[in-house]
Amino acid sequence: MEKRVYYQEINITEELSARINELVSHYPADKKKSALIPVLHVVQDAHENWLSIPLMDKVAEILGITPIEVYEVVTFYTMFNQKPVGKYMFEFCRTSCCAILGGDDMMEYACQKLGVKEGETTPDGLFSVAGVECLGACGYGPMLQLGDFYHEKLTKEKIDALIEDCKQGKINLY
Amino acid sequence: MARKILLEKIDIPGIKDYEVYRKNGGYAAVEKALKSMTPDEVTEHVKTSGLRGRGGAGFPMGLKWSFIDKKSGKPRHLVVNADESEPGTFKDRFLMEYIPHLLIEGAIVSSYALEANLSYIYIRGEYMWVYKILEKAIKEAYANGWLGKNILGTGYSLDLHVHCGAGAYICGEETALIESLEGKRGNPRIKPPFPAVSGLWNEPTVVNNVESISAVPWVVNNGGDEYAKIGLGKSTGTKLISASGHIKNPGVYEIELGLSVEEFMTSDEYLGGMIDDRPLKAFIPGGSSVPILPAQYIFKTANNEDRLMTYESLADGGFTTGSSLGSGGFIVYNDTACIVRNTWNFSRFYHHESCGQCSPCREGTGWMEKILHRIETGTGREEDIELLWSIQAKIEGNTICPLGDAAAWPVAAAIRHFREEFEYHVRFPEKIKNRDHFVNEPMEKVRHLISK
Numbered sequence: 001m002e003k004r005v006y007y008q009e010i011n012i013t014e015e016l017s018a019r020i021n022e023l024v025s026h027y028p029a030d031k032k033k034s035a036l037i038p039v040l041h042v043v044q045d046a047h048e049n050w051l052s053i054p055l056m057d058k059v060a061e062i063l064g065i066t067p068i069e070v071y072e073v074v075t076f077y078t079m080f081n082q083k084p085v086g087k088y089m090f091e092f093c094r095t096s097c098c099a100i101l102g103g104d105d106m107m108e109y110a111c112q113k114l115g116v117k118e119g120e121t122t123p124d125g126l127f128s129v130a131g132v133e134c135l136g137a138c139g140y141g142p143m144l145q146l147g148d149f150y151h152e153k154l155t156k157e158k159i160d161a162l163i164e165d166c167k168q169g170k171i172n173l174y
Numbered sequence: 175m176a177r178k179i180l181l182e183k184i185d186i187p188g189i190k191d192y193e194v195y196r197k198n199g200g201y202a203a204v205e206k207a208l209k210s211m212t213p214d215e216v217t218e219h220v221k222t223s224g225l226r227g228r229g230g231a232g233f234p235m236g237l238k239w240s241f242i243d244k245k246s247g248k249p250r251h252l253v254v255n256a257d258e259s260e261p262g263t264f265k266d267r268f269l270m271e272y273i274p275h276l277l278i279e280g281a282i283v284s285s286y287a288l289e290a291n292l293s294y295i296y297i298r299g300e301y302m303w304v305y306k307i308l309e310k311a312i313k314e315a316y317a318n319g320w321l322g323k324n325i326l327g328t329g330y331s332l333d334l335h336v337h338c339g340a341g342a343y344i345c346g347e348e349t350a351l352i353e354s355l356e357g358k359r360g361n362p363r364i365k366p367p368f369p370a371v372s373g374l375w376n377e378p379t380v381v382n383n384v385e386s387i388s389a390v391p392w393v394v395n396n397g398g399d400e401y402a403k404i405g406l407g408k409s410t411g412t413k414l415i416s417a418s419g420h421i422k423n424p425g426v427y428e429i430e431l432g433l434s435v436e437e438f439m440t441s442d443e444y445l446g447g448m449i450d451d452r453p454l455k456a457f458i459p460g461g462s463s464v465p466i467l468p469a470q471y472i473f474k475t476a477n478n479e480d481r482l483m484t485y486e487s488l489a490d491g492g493f494t495t496g497s498s499l500g501s502g503g504f505i506v507y508n509d510t511a512c513i514v515r516n517t518w519n520f521s522r523f524y525h526h527e528s529c530g531q532c533s534p535c536r537e538g539t540g541w542m543e544k545i546l547h548r549i550e551t552g553t554g555r556e557e558d559i560e561l562l563w564s565i566q567a568k569i570e571g572n573t574i575c576p577l578g579d580a581a582a583w584p585v586a587a588a589i590r591h592f593r594e595e596f597e598y599h600v601r602f603p604e605k606i607k608n609r610d611h612f613v614n615e616p617m618e619k620v621r622h623l624i625s626k
């Protein structure tokens with residue numbers, strides 16, 4: 001397998017720092033570690049949706065915990081990405097209720113249209129496609145998640161339109 | 175019209191917003207409880223109501239609250255379980271998205287009953303936009319004096335925050351959820367001690383589902399005995415059902431417990447029957463973890479009684495001919511669905527979601543996924559069906575948390591009720607090459623082949 005080293009620019013802006021402090025304030029002063037998952041979410045969102053080792057180390061420093069405590073968590077939870085992903089990550093639900101309504105067909109269609117396999121990113125870094133487990137939209141399948149939002153009752157036409165909107169920068173992720 | 179408790183006000187325009195919610199009687203339960211009831215009186219009402227946990231296990235809520243350790247003097251916590259990741263279940267999201275203040279009102283009253291001063295709502299990370307809705311609603315509750323120090327001048331103080339996960343089904347299990355809230359991997363704890371004694375930060379904690387907590391304001395406003403009059407027998411009250419699959423009207427419904435399954439599935443007020451009027455093949459009443467039932471046990475029990483939407487009736491017949499109300503994730507399959515494929519799909523889910531602590535679960539779910547995959551893709555062997563049966567039997571009851579059981583039961587039920595479908599896959603691999611094999615040629619049309 002090809003080995004690649006990815007570089008990530010770390011930028012804890014004032015705004016991000018304020019948000020982190022707000023999250024930390026939700027827990028007792030001696031229980032800062034509890035803020036870890038919410039903090040990782042906002043840090044990841046502010047860093048192109050992935051977490052490099054130096055960035056995880058930075059989070060450990062901010063929360064006053066050891067780096068291993070951060071790695072343990074990042075590797076356990078599927079929403080944390082350990083390498084770069086496309087700006088627009090199409091996460092298709094592949095679980096039963098969506099699958100019986102054609103979920104697999106929808107994901108295959110998107111893959112084919114974007115020229116990638118599941119789990120891959122387009123060379124321009126714009127799109128990724130991933131299969132994920134039930135997202136709690138089972139009555140409105142097939143569905144996908146893009147950023148914070150759900151797109152439900154998918155059809156090929158809806159996928160076409162969504163890809164087009166992404167290309168034109170019309171989609172808000174957060 | 176059916177009795178509504180949780181969704182009574184859902185159609186009021188703007189009910190999502192604080193002002194509208196308040197104008198329509200919102201937060202009255204907080205006023206009533208804090209000003210005129212002791213914490214133990216609130217708990218008594220919840221006990222009398224007969225309300226059972228809506229997260230899946232159906233444990234009596236008042237009883238659970240009465241276990242919380244108030245004697246040790248340690249800080250206590252309520253943690254609302256909004257992890258909602260059981261396939262087929264999307265009811266909690268509906269409540270939080272469309273009437274967020276109901277959950278917050280319930281969390282305040284419930285925290286008061288538990289004498290907790292710091293509580294959390296743990297929501298799955300994928301519901302990020304709902305997290306933001308709750309965050310805003312909590313800010314509004316603080317701004318209007320329903321949260322914070324000395325609420326309504328009663329001396330009771332409460333801080334409530336929303337906390338998000340990051341994509342792990344296992345964090346719905348209450349001790350895994352607590353670990354996750356502490357900033358760790360979601361590994362379930364060995365019990366005892368139970369959270370009521372040693373939960374969040376080793377302090378007494380009660381974990382309850384979103385829907386359970388959202389029912390509390392009604393119980394406080396109207397009295398536990400009034401709640402107990404709704405429903406049937408020990409299945410008191412109403413339940414949210416999230417319905418999906420091959421039905422005309424998927425979505426979230428509030429039903430009075432005791433409604434018949436047939437009426438729920440066929441009437442236009444609810445699911446409206448099957449898509450394209452195709453035959454009903456199977457259903458799962460309570461989320462992917464509970465046994466799937468074949469058509470003959472759906473409207474009637476094995477004793478030929480009407481099957482009702484209650485904890486008791488859905489479980490009638492045990493696992494041989496019954497299932498469970500579970501989380502209310504109601505999934506319906508028509509004759510185009512392949513049970514083998516579906517069981518493989520669920521096994522993949524459980525394998526993916528196993529936390530990996532116990533070998534029967536970690537290894538067993540992987541083996542089941544692999545074997546089911548080979549049967550589904552036409553390379554299964556006759557003995558694979560027995561092998562699957564023995565693997566699932568070895569997981570059940572041998573693990574730290576119930577995820578192991580939840581992975582085993584669907585496999586057992588599928589083999590028990592749909593064995594001939596498994597045999598068909600093994601014996602006629604060329605006929606099941608296409609994943610839509612039953613769309614093109616449903617089991618009914620090919621059943622004669624396996625009897626030969």
Ligand SMILES: Cc1cc2nc3c(=O)[nH]c(=O)nc-3n(C[C@H](O)[C@H](O)[C@H](O)COP(=O)(O)O)c2cc1C
Pocket residue numbers: 226227228229230231232233255256257258259260343344345346347348349381382383384386387575576577580
């Ligand atoms: C693997 C697993 C996943 C669970 N997921 C959820 C969930 O997403 N939401 C929930 O409320 N309960 C879930 N539960 C049940 C909880 O452990 C707990 O029983 C429940 O939150 C208690 O609340 P209740 O009594 O109000 O139902 C899960 C249990 C297991 C074993």
Ligand code: SF4
Pocket residue numbers: 344361362527528529530531532533535536573574575576577578579
């Ligand atoms: S049963 Fe499975 S999910 Fe539960 S603790 Fe064991 S390995 Fe983890």
Ligand code: FES
Pocket residue numbers: 093094095096097098099133134135136137138139141143261262263
């Ligand atoms: S099965 Fe796809 S959202 Fe639940």
